[in-house]
Amino acid sequence: MRKRLLTGVIAATMAAASMVATTSAHAATIDYSKCANLTACGGMDALVKAAQKEGKLNVITLPRDWANYGEAMDLFTKAFGIKITDDNPDGSSAYEIQTVKTAPASKVPDAVDVGITYALDNTNLFTSYKVANWNDIPATYKDAAGRWYGDYAGVIALSYDTSIAKAPKSFNDLKDPAFKNMVAIGGDPSGAQEALMSVFAANLANGGATSNVQKGIDYFSAMKTSGNFVTALANGQNFLAGAYKVSFSWSFNGPGAVATAAKAGKTVKYVIPSDAVIKGTPYIMAIPFNAPHPAAARLWTEFLYSENKGKGSMDLGSTKGMTGSKIFAAINGGQNIWIAGGALPIEYDAMVAKKTNATAPAGYEIPAGAKIVTPSVADQDAAKLLLKAQWPAIAGN
Amino acid sequence: MKRISLKWPLIALSSTFAFILFVVPLYGAAAYSFKGNGGKGHSFANYQWLIHADGFYPSLFTSLKLAVLAGVLNLLLMVPTMVYLNLKGQKFKPLVDFLCILPLIIPVVSLAIGAQVAMPEFLQNTEYELVFFFVIIALPYTYRALDTSLQTVALKTLVEASRSLGASWTRTIIRVIVPAIRSGITGALFLTFALSIGEYTITSLLHWETFPTWTVVAAQQNILGAIAISVFSFVGAIVLLTAIALFSKKRVQQVEVEA
Amino acid sequence: MLPLLPFFIFTGFFLIWPVIAVTLRSLHGNKNEWTFANYRPILKAGPYFHAFVVSLKLSIMTAVIGSILGAFFAYVIVKYARGKFGAVIDSISAVFANSGGVPLAFMFIAAFGTEGVVTVVLKKLGWDIYAGHFTIFSFTGVVLVYSFFQIPLMVLVFKPAIAGLRSEWEEASTNLGASQLTYWRRVAIPILTPSFIGAFFLLFAGGFSAYATARALTVGTVPLVPIIIGTLVDGNVVSDQANLGDALAVGMIVVATVAMAGYIWAQRQAAKWRSS
Numbered sequence: 001m002r003k004r005l006l007t008g009v010i011a012a013t014m015a016a017a018s019m020v021a022t023t024s025a026h027a028a029t030i031d032y033s034k035c036a037n038l039t040a041c042g043g044m045d046a047l048v049k050a051a052q053k054e055g056k057l058n059v060i061t062l063p064r065d066w067a068n069y070g071e072a073m074d075l076f077t078k079a080f081g082i083k084i085t086d087d088n089p090d091g092s093s094a095y096e097i098q099t100v101k102t103a104p105a106s107k108v109p110d111a112v113d114v115g116i117t118y119a120l121d122n123t124n125l126f127t128s129y130k131v132a133n134w135n136d137i138p139a140t141y142k143d144a145a146g147r148w149y150g151d152y153a154g155v156i157a158l159s160y161d162t163s164i165a166k167a168p169k170s171f172n173d174l175k176d177p178a179f180k181n182m183v184a185i186g187g188d189p190s191g192a193q194e195a196l197m198s199v200f201a202a203n204l205a206n207g208g209a210t211s212n213v214q215k216g217i218d219y220f221s222a223m224k225t226s227g228n229f230v231t232a233l234a235n236g237q238n239f240l241a242g243a244y245k246v247s248f249s250w251s252f253n254g255p256g257a258v259a260t261a262a263k264a265g266k267t268v269k270y271v272i273p274s275d276a277v278i279k280g281t282p283y284i285m286a287i288p289f290n291a292p293h294p295a296a297a298r299l300w301t302e303f304l305y306s307e308n309k310g311k312g313s314m315d316l317g318s319t320k321g322m323t324g325s326k327i328f329a330a331i332n333g334g335q336n337i338w339i340a341g342g343a344l345p346i347e348y349d350a351m352v353a354k355k356t357n358a359t360a361p362a363g364y365e366i367p368a369g370a371k372i373v374t375p376s377v378a379d380q381d382a383a384k385l386l387l388k389a390q391w392p393a394i395a396g397n
Numbered sequence: 398m399k400r401i402s403l404k405w406p407l408i409a410l411s412s413t414f415a416f417i418l419f420v421v422p423l424y425g426a427a428a429y430s431f432k433g434n435g436g437k438g439h440s441f442a443n444y445q446w447l448i449h450a451d452g453f454y455p456s457l458f459t460s461l462k463l464a465v466l467a468g469v470l471n472l473l474l475m476v477p478t479m480v481y482l483n484l485k486g487q488k489f490k491p492l493v494d495f496l497c498i499l500p501l502i503i504p505v506v507s508l509a510i511g512a513q514v515a516m517p518e519f520l521q522n523t524e525y526e527l528v529f530f531f532v533i534i535a536l537p538y539t540y541r542a543l544d545t546s547l548q549t550v551a552l553k554t555l556v557e558a559s560r561s562l563g564a565s566w567t568r569t570i571i572r573v574i575v576p577a578i579r580s581g582i583t584g585a586l587f588l589t590f591a592l593s594i595g596e597y598t599i600t601s602l603l604h605w606e607t608f609p610t611w612t613v614v615a616a617q618q619n620i621l622g623a624i625a626i627s628v629f630s631f632v633g634a635i636v637l638l639t640a641i642a643l644f645s646k647k648r649v650q651q652v653e654v655e656a
Numbered sequence: 657m658l659p660l661l662p663f664f665i666f667t668g669f670f671l672i673w674p675v676i677a678v679t680l681r682s683l684h685g686n687k688n689e690w691t692f693a694n695y696r697p698i699l700k701a702g703p704y705f706h707a708f709v710v711s712l713k714l715s716i717m718t719a720v721i722g723s724i725l726g727a728f729f730a731y732v733i734v735k736y737a738r739g740k741f742g743a744v745i746d747s748i749s750a751v752f753a754n755s756g757g758v759p760l761a762f763m764f765i766a767a768f769g770t771e772g773v774v775t776v777v778l779k780k781l782g783w784d785i786y787a788g789h790f791t792i793f794s795f796t797g798v799v800l801v802y803s804f805f806q807i808p809l810m811v812l813v814f815k816p817a818i819a820g821l822r823s824e825w826e827e828a829s830t831n832l833g834a835s836q837l838t839y840w841r842r843v844a845i846p847i848l849t850p851s852f853i854g855a856f857f858l859l860f861a862g863g864f865s866a867y868a869t870a871r872a873l874t875v876g877t878v879p880l881v882p883i884i885i886g887t888l889v890d891g892n893v894v895s896d897q898a899n900l901g902d903a904l905a906v907g908m909i910v911v912a913t914v915a916m917a918g919y920i921w922a923q924r925q926a927a928k929w930r931s932s
Contacts, residue, residue, distance in 0.1 A: 064617050088601045089614055099604065102513040104521040107604045181770050181786065188876025191887030195875065230770070231793040231877040236620040237762045240429065240436075242771030243793075264620040265436015388703045392710075395794065395877030404736060411732045414725070417774075418803060419752065425766030425773045426759070474666060481659040489660060491920050495913070496667045501861045502912040503675060504885045507905045511674025529670050536667075538753075541813040541858050545851045549820020580816045587750035588812060595754050598868075627759030631751060638747035643740060 033294035036128045036146060041298055048080060048324025050295035057084045057296040060099060060109035061091035065256025067152055068341025072334055074313035076303055079331050081319075082296055093118045100125050100288045108290050110297035115193060116141075117377055119148040119284035127289040129298055131305040136350035141282050150282030151304065151334075152343040154250035155272055155366065156194075156201040159257060161245040162267040168246055170275040171205035171219065180227045184234040184244035185220075190387040197278050198248035200375050200383065205276035210375040213383040221394040231395055240264050250280070251364045252343035270342075270363055277370040281377065282346055306333025307347060307356045332358075423631065430625040443625035447615075450622075456611035459524065463607065464593035467531035471539055471589045472582065474532065479543040480574055483552055497540035500533050508533075509602035524605050531596060535589035542588065546581020550574075587638050594634060675909070682902035694903035704904065707879040708911065714795070714870075714880065715863035718802040722863075723856040725803070726810020727818075727848075733811065734818045746812070753809035757868035764801045764873070768792045795878050798870050805866075806859050813858060817851035849926040857919040861912055881908055 032050055035041040042050075051057075057076070064070030073084050087107070088095060093114040100108055100122075119126075123143065130146040131137075141150030158168050166178050174183050189195040203216025223229035232238050234247035239261070249257065254270040261268040285304065291297040310331045319327045335345040336358040351357040366372065375383070433440040447453060482490050500508070512530065513521070520526045555577060559569040575582060597609040608630070616623030685691040698704045733745050767774050768785075769792055778785055791797060821844055829839040867882035876883065881904055888901035 070618075086614065087604050088610070089617060091601070095602070098510065098513075098602075102510070103604060104518055106522070185875050188883070188887060190876060230791060231874050232765070232769075233761075233872055233875050235758070237623060237758065238765055238769075240620050240624075241425075241762065241765045241769050243765050243769045260618055260620060263435065263618075265432065391876055392703065392706070392879040395874070407732050408736055411729055415729070418807070419748075421774055422763035422767040422804065426763040428773070429766060474662060477659060478663040486657070486660060489657070493660070493663065494920075495916050496663075496671065498858070498861050498912065498916065499671060499675065499909070501858070501865050502909055503678070504865065504867075504882050504905050504908065506886055507678045507902065508671075508674050511677040512670075514677050515673045529666075533667070533670050536671075537858055537861065538809075538813065541854060542816065544854065545813060546816040546820075548851065549816060578816075580819050583746060584750075584812045584816065587746060588753065591750040591754045597757070624762065627762070630759070631755070634751045635744075635747045638750055639744050642743035642746060 032298065033127070033289075033291070035298070037130045037134075038132050038298075038302065041295070044302075044325040044328050045323050047295060047299050047302070048327065051082060051293070051299040052080060054293040054296045055082060056293055057082050057300055058087065058108065058110045058292060059084055059300075060087045060096050060112060061089060061093075062086050062113065063089045065253065065260060067154070067250075067252040067343045068256065068337050070256070071313055071341070072304065072337045075316065075331055075337070076300060078313050078316055079319050079327050080299065080324075082299075097122055097125070100290070105290065106292055108288055108292055110287065110291040110293050111300055112286050112288065113151060113283050114286070116150075116281045116284050117380075119143075119286055120377075123147050125288055126286040127291070129287050129301060131302055133305050133307060133347055133350075136307070136347040137305075138346065138349070141284075141346060148284045148286040150346040151285040152252065152338045152345045153280050153282040154252040154343055155280075155364075155372075156197050156248055156276070156278045157251045157254060157270045157272050157364065159247055159249045159254065159268055159270050161239070162269050164245050167269070167271075169271060170273045171202050172275055174228060174246060175223065175226070177226070177228075179246060181230055182245040183223060183229050184232045184238070184247045185229075186234040186247060186249060188391070190384050190391060193280070194248070194250055196380065196383060196387070197250075197280055197375075199387065200373075200379075201248065201273065201276040201278040203276075204278060204373055205273065210373060210379045211382065213386060216383075217387065217390050217394070224394050236260060236264070239268075240266060250343075252338070252341050254342045254364060255361050256341065272364065272366050272370075274367045274370070277366055277372045279344070279372050279374045281374060281380075303328070303331075304334030305347065307335050307351050307354070308333035309336055309356060309358055312337075423628075426624055427628045429621060430628045432621055436621070443619070443621045444629065446619060446622050447625050447629060450615050452606075452611050452615070456606055456608045459606065460594050460608035463524070463527050463531065464590045466525070466528045467535065467593040468586050468590045470528060471532045471535055472586060475536075475539045475543060475585065476575070476582070477570065479540070479547055480552070480570060483544070483547045484556060494540065494544075497536040499536075501537040505534070505598040506602065509599045512599070513603065521603070524607075527596075527600060527603065527605060527607070528593075530599050530603075531589065531593040534596070534599070535585075535592050538588040538592070539585040542584035543578065543581045546578040546584070550577045583642060587642075590638065590641075591634055595630065678902050679906055681899050682906045684899055686899075694900050695907075697900065698903060698907050703879065704881075704884065707881045707884050708907065710795075710879050711864055711881045712911070714798065714802070714878075715860050717799055718806050718863040719856055719859040721799070721803055722806025722810050722859045723814075723852065726807045726855075726859075727814055727852060729807060730811045730815045730818050734815055746815075749808035749812045753805050753812055755805050756866060758872040760801060760804060760869050761872035764792055764797070764804070768797075768800070793874050793877070798873060798878055801869055801873060802863060802866070805869075806863060809862065810855055810859060813855045814851060817848050817855075821847065846926075850923055853919060853922045853926060857915065860915060864912065865908065 030042045030046065032041060038044065038047065041047045059073070062069040062073070073086065076082065077084055087099065087109065096109065096112045096114050097118055100112065126147040128146040134146070137149050143149065160168055164182065166176065168174055168179070185195050185198055186192060187195040189199045199213055199216040199220070200210060202219040203213045206215040206219050208215030220229055230244050232243040234244060238244065249270070251270065251272065258268050258270070285301060287297045287301060306328070308329065308331065310329070312332055316331060335347050335351060338345040339358045339360050342361055342364050348357065430443050431439050431441070434442050478493070482493055516526065555573050556569060559573045564572065595609055600607050601610045612626045616626055682694050683690055683692065685693055733742065737745055766772055769775065770786055775785055825843055826839055829843055834842070865882055867880055867886060870878055870880055871883050871886065885901045885904045
């Protein structure tokens with residue numbers, strides 16, 4: 001009895017060993033943690049097969065209503081049958097980097113989406129992979145070695161409750177006493193990117209240069225004195241409770257925020273202010289060298305940089321039995337998913353030239369003739385220093 | 398001299414105050430959670446959404462499990478420690494007191510990052526690592542609750558009596574001291590439990606899915622649902638703790654009667 | 657000493673080790689070199705020093721309010737709420753004492769915000785609380801909201817002390833002809849003082865380090881040290897000094913250590929007072 005059991009175990013072990021041998025012999029040709037472009041990864045069919053075999057993708061700090069990421073994740077899972085784990089969707093860029101550095105192997109994210117300074121400071125954490133549409137990414141926002149590249153950017157918009165008597169169109173409008181106790185900001189501008197850009201926008205509207213945001217701080221200070229600016233945190237719940245009626249937000253959060261507010265019974269509208277168009281530096285996509293699902297990580301990146309106009313998660317049927325490249329060609333690409341979410345994807349200009357861009361949602365148009373300004377990384381650092389010293393004082397304590 | 402009874406004025410005063418400070422805000426939030434779809438009318442829609450949401454039961458179960466373990470570990474560690482401190486180790490008290498207050502002072506973010514750097518990999522691969530950190534961040538409360546309680550009993554006399562009757566240390570602690578400091582133990586246990594079940598920062602920084610981290614994800618698309626979640630967590634935790642309290646009280650009384 | 661070993665091993669591994677890691681990092685610069693530079697911005701007048709002042713002000717104020725009102729509640733509860741009702745109060749206190757962050761901030765906005773329940777009712781009665789300078793998103797507002805967890809925390813940690821007052825003592829002192837006032841002055845308060853000081857210190861430390869609520873209620877307009885640390889360590893905007901947050905954390909530990917020394921001194925005085 002005992003002997004038989006032992007032989008059985010040996011047989012099973014041998015069978016398992018031979019299986020490992022065959023698969024590894026097959027995969028030995030391609031090391032998915034090293035292959036640096038689609039061809040090296042064996043083409044789309046092979047990449048999809050390898051990714052499906054891994055079966056999982058770790059993403060990190062992607063709020064569902066941020067830049068339409070909810071749709072991107074749903075579509076990816078539905079099309080390829082790969083389960084996505086989204087770690088700490090409310091987290092920050094610092095948290096993403098921290099996780100890449102210190103998390104146990106299985107929890108390292110397969111791809112990160114971080115602010116540009118974080119990518120520049122941590123290039124050694126990322127692996128080289130150039131997406132198929134590499135040439136459509138402007139050179140300013142990509143690493144020559146392919147370790148990081150920009151993905152999308154947004155414009156600072158005014159978001160407001162349509163129940164208020166007067167619809168604001170500009171920063172200047174908000175000074176009106178009609179907006180008493182109504183205007184709020186989405187965080188501490190010395191710590192939150194969206195709030196920082198809102199101060200840049202206010203600064204621009206009041207004639208300030210991006211190198212010095214003093215006029216932006218003065219604007220909020222005056223608004224605080226007049227009682228228009230409430231120092232409430234602009235978020236969904238506080239908005240619902242009537243803590244504020246107008247706030248500043250990335251355009252790419254608009255469609256999501258409008259839908260979420262509607263579910264709670266509030267009508268929200270976005271408008272790009274007529275007196276200041278501030279476009280953020282694009283966020284950066286990168287694959288950590290220690291990504292636990294390297295093939296899925298590369299497929300996810302290819303998907304996000306695809307310019308396809310195809311099916312969304314709602315109208316995509318079963319993809320069973322289809323080859324990887326067929327599925328990939330049938331679905332919407334990430335660039336168009338971002339457009340639908342109100343963001344400006346990095347390949348936008350190339351897409352316009354090729355006419356592959358989807359229609360952007362209405363209401364987020366940049367006013368005709370407006371000058372689009374993007375504060376440089378150095379401008380942002382200077383602004384933060386100034387804000388750190390002056391911002392708390394505007395509340396008078 | 399007849400004493401004036403302050404009973405009713407005191408009760409009236411404290412109830413009014415408690416009403417304004419505690420009941421009204423809770424009511425304010427709860428009112429929103431009972432709004433119907435699209436913010437219209439009143440309904441249980443948000444609560445129904447919550448209990449049917451994907452991941453509700455597994456994450457709740459994980460949290461309950463970790464909170465129970467943290468509560469138990471906490472008492473196992475701290476009851477003997479505090480008894481010894483108050484009995485013989487007076488000179489170590491300031492040191493232990495300081496160590497116990499530290500978790501309150503160190504920003505949780507720093508502690509979590511320190512933990513990621515310092516903890517061995519095998520521990521970081523199991524969700525039970527959270528139990529240890531829940532115990533750590535509960536220390537300030539446990540120490541105070543147990544210490545206050547121990548100071549009000551004649552510890553030395555109790556221990557001497559029990560020991561002279563031939564009881565072992567373990568038996569002395571379980572049969573004599575524990576019943577004597579019950580109010581402190583309940584306080585310590587409740588605080589640890591409530592803290593563990595609601596802990597967010599460390600859990601999220603260490604990448605685990607418990608009820609609080611799950612709710613953040615679940616709440617993203619549903620503002621009214623998010624409010625329902627916080628009301629649910631509040632009321633649920635209170636009901637649960639009350640049930641435990643009533644149950645354990647019964648048990649303790651039984652033990653006392655038997656003994 | 658031996659019975660304390662498990663405690664020291666446990667805290668040594670899960671608490672002290674991470675703290676040492678933070679302290680060492682605070683003494684390193686961006687390029688991993690040894691430096692004291694991270695401490696300089698804290699020690700000179702400026703936003704960081706100011707944040708320490710505001711944090712201290714907030715924690716002392718909320719500890720004073722919380723400990724006095726909490727002690728009062730604890731007394732009423734011990735005296736008049738027994739049995740099952742007492743158990744309910746314990747549970748409520750434990751849960752409230754642990755509340756904080758966005759949910760707590762929201763509750764107060766829903767009650768005392770511009771369109772809150774209380775605000776609306778008071779307005780109908782002819783009192784517009786937002787007519788003047790008051791807003792819930794200010795220092796005063798934060799103090800109010802902190803009471804929500806400070807008072808229950810006090811109730812929970814101070815209740816055992818009050819429960820320890822024996823009714824025989826009161827009877828005895830009455831039998832000896834003492835008035836209620838004398839009983840409190842000569843018996844109850846001396847007995848309660850060490851526990852009160854201990855609980856006050858706990859509230860102080862808790863108020864000093866709490867930040868999720870203030871962060872959810874204000875937008876950096878009430879500058880608190882833990883909020884700044886959170887911003888530096890966890891923010892979306894990169895900081896010029898990566899390890900400044902660690903230095904601030906060490907600064908908090910130093911402040912707490914000083915407060916701790918004062919607390920131990922006060923405990924000793926109280927013990928002397930009690931034994932004399």
